[in-house]
Amino acid sequence: MSRILRLGGPRLLTLVLAAVLSCVTVVGLAGPAAAHAVLDSSSPQDGARLEHAPATVTLTFDEAVQPIPASDEVISATGDRVDTGRLTQSADGTTIVLPLRPDLPTGTYAVTWRVVSADTHIVGGSITFGVGVDPSAAPVAPVAPPDRARALDVTADAGEGLLYLGIVLLVGVAAAAAALWPWALAARRTRLLMWAGWLLMVLSTIAPFLLQGPRAENESWSAVWRFADAGQTLDSAFGRELLARLLLLVVVAPLLTTAWAGRLQRRRYAVAGGTVAVALLVTVALTGHEAVGSDVPAAMISAVLHLAAMAVWLGGLAVLFTIVLPAARSGGFPLSAAGMTRWSCVAYSCVACLVLTGEFQASRQIDPVEALWSTGYGVVLLVKLAVIGLVLVAAAVAQRRVLTGGDVRSVVRRSVRIEAGLAVVVLAVTALLVSEPPGNTTYGPPSDMTAPLGPDTVHVHVDGTRRGRQSLELTVTDAAGRPAPVQAITASLSSTEVAALAVALAPDPGPAPTTASARWHSTDAVVPLPGPWTLALDVTVDSADAYSTAAHYRVY
Known part of the structure; x- marks a missing residue:
């Protein structure tokens, strides 16, 4: 502004107020808007464990996208491509369907995608699913291709x-x-x-x-x-x-x-x-x-x-x-x-x-x-x-x-x-x-919650609250804050739109060979939609004591 030499006090004050008003605008006018395409949902869901192999993989985005040839694919844990390479797209451009080869063997599969969003930015991502694998097994993370376009x-x-x-x-x-x-x-x-x-x-x-x-x-x-x-x-x-x-x-x-x-x-x-x-x-x-x-x-x-x-x-x-x-x-x-x-x-x-x-x-x-x-x-x-x-x-x-x-x-x-x-x-x-x-x-900060568990307390840590796959860590402590081992924990996630999604939990390995543990972690937690969610827990402390409790957090 070369200078505002001729601006009187009221005019300069008005300009400063405009700057302040702009910050208020950020708060007051914030609303849903897309710029880089975001994966809204997928079938199978990220982290799913299926008894039978699906015929297709469906990716649904929050806006119309342009697929990039040879960039949307399904890869097995051994590195073999298992999709047919003949993808289709819905009329509105928001959904991509990848047909799979018949009779997929038991194993874990990674779906990787790269698309051009409506604002011309190139975005990519990946999900995994398993066919006939142990539900308690940890998912295999997809291997990202080398970034040659950096x-x-x-x-x-x-x-x-x-x-x-x-x-x-x-x-x-x-x-x-x-x-x-x-x-x-x-x-x-x-x-x-x-x-x-x-x-x-x-x-x-x-x-x-x-x-x-x-x-x-x-x-x-x-x-x-x-x-x-x-x-x-x-x-x-x-x-x-x-x-x-x-x-x-x-x-x-x-x-x-x-x-x-x-x-x-x-x-x-x-x-x-x-x-x-x-x-x-x-x-x-x-x-x-x-x-x-x-x-x-x-x-x-x-x-x-x-x-x-x-x-x-x-x-x-x-x-x-x-x-x-x-x-x-x-x-x-x-x-x-x-x-x-x-x-x-x-x-x-x-x-x-x-x-x-x-x-x-x-x-x-x-x-x-x-x-x-x-x-x-x-x-x-x-x-x-x-x-x-x-x-x-x-x-x-x-x-x-x-x-x-x-x-x-x-x-x-x-x-x-x-x-x-x-x-x-x-x-x-x-x-x-x-x-x-x-x-x-991109917003989805970690979240920490506590829930009563009889005389004890369960602490829940979610590493990120962005919709999609999430990692949950649970720790049970007694009234003095010391670890309190429990025999088993079953969990489910629910919201006003989703009745219940089972969450498999596994105990962290401890120094002694016992099934009881004070620390547990999720193996396949997936939250498909934003909004308030409830984590319901049924905890078996020992043969005589069992408790039900719940923790609440928001997903973005």
Whole structure:
């Protein structure tokens, strides 16, 4: 915001309140929204123990997905592939069915999958099930394939940052210069900035097109040079959105080579350029989290406003830093004639819009509010808010120094340098935020509970409360807190939607050869749905004493 030198106390207070309101928005507007596809359910369920082999494996996701050929498969414990390779998909795109070979032998099987979610992110996972195996046996964890696409993923994330930088230099510089400093449009430095932004947007549009196929197939750089799956990418919605963006960049190129002479001509070019700029921002929003989940129209409008505010704010900073201030310093005109009052008002509006729309978008991905500080997405979001807070602090300090008689020219230069540096950090954090899976798809903290057991107490620890497979550890202690061995424990999980799911428990091995143990662990606990769940326990202490108890916890 170069500085908020002309902002009075009420206006600065309003901006600070906007930042506070954005945090409230995260809490108040948090609701269900999907961005990276999440496996809702499977048949067989993860960890299931079956008497007879199933004919198919069914995977149901929370949104439409695009299967990746040869990436969805069923593997036996010996490493043999047992699906037929001819998957089918439901009409709405949310369910994938993998037919299995007939007469599967007794053993444990791993189902691995990789799909492209509606927001173009590539996600994967795995489940296991057993056929004819001992119900008390521990499940065999699937072996994850080597991550050959890691370098491509890092490159794609870096490309996101370059895309935002390109938006700032092309759209933001052009808009800020046209609105506030029309004379700067003819400057050679302005044209260089705009061409640099155009080139960055072109490169950051071509790169994901070439990388998407190899990343989906878990391939390395060699697949990129072979243009692997380029046709499949072009046939997808993601590919068509990238192609539309590239065509718009070709359309806008002649405007960068034209000298805008005359007020009428400038107005015509401004209308044409503004229309193309909005269309470019729409194509960027379409390839992000905003295109899926709840309230998509509102989210798309908010995303375009957010990108526009970011572009004008940071683009204005770039024009100030590279064109306006050097021209004023060389004696071309006094700083008071540089339109700083108008710039302060524009920057103030942009930052307020940036904060509010940005946190509205983030609020769709934070549920519950604890995910704000308990997930990677939430932590990156807090870092972004902190950086924007530093911008506000820098502006307030600059304002105070000017009002107390400081050197206006020196304060402006220093303020612009500081805010330009923070702007780079904002762009980097934004690119990282886009690449993070949303908090509402990863939140599921450990949970600890206790339940009375006659004179004793049973302590239950759940290693993670995300729906799906869960690991439960039970410890029985007496009134003095010492381990109290019990003969047997049977358990079941239930909710308002599920009557009862049996949970097999096995005693931890102890130093003495006895069946009684104070520590027990689950071998196949699976919780398929989010919400409140009850763990019911029937505990046999000895031949004379047995108790029933229950513990409650929430699954996300």
